[in-house]
Amino acid sequence: MSDLKSGTNEDDPTMKLTEILFLNDVIKKHRISGAKMQMIMEDWDFLQLQCALYINSELSGIPLNMAPKKWTRGFVQCLKGKQG
Numbered sequence: 001m002s003d004l005k006s007g008t009n010e011d012d013p014t015m016k017l018t019e020i021l022f023l024n025d026v027i028k029k030h031r032i033s034g035a036k037m038q039m040i041m042e043d044w045d046f047l048q049l050q051c052a053l054y055i056n057s058e059l060s061g062i063p064l065n066m067a068p069k070k071w072t073r074g075f076v077q078c079l080k081g082k083q084g
Contacts, residue, residue, distance in 0.1 A: 012072040016054045023047040 010018075027043045049066050052059055057074035 011078075012057075013054065013075055013078060016050065016072060016074070020047065020050050020054060023050060 023043060023046060027040060027047065030040050030043060046066060049062065053068065053072070053074055055074050056076040057068075057072055058077065062068075
């Protein structure tokens with residue numbers, strides 16, 4: 001990581017993958033600790049959304065409570081405009 005003012009030097013897909021791995025770990029810990037199924041299912045839904053945004057961040061129909069606060073680029077957006 002670089003200093004706080006300029007953020008990180010990681011690209012968007014790398015950061016999204018980090019979020020996906022973190023959420024997977026959260027779900028695993030909730031299952032082990034015996035969390036309510038509703039909480040695990042909410043985590044699961046959010047994980048599915050993050051996986052979809054990892055591929056294409058221009059999805060439509062995302063519920064407002066799950067919409068990302070910051071727009072990021074998915075693989076589709078990274079590949080647009082590339083030639084060859």
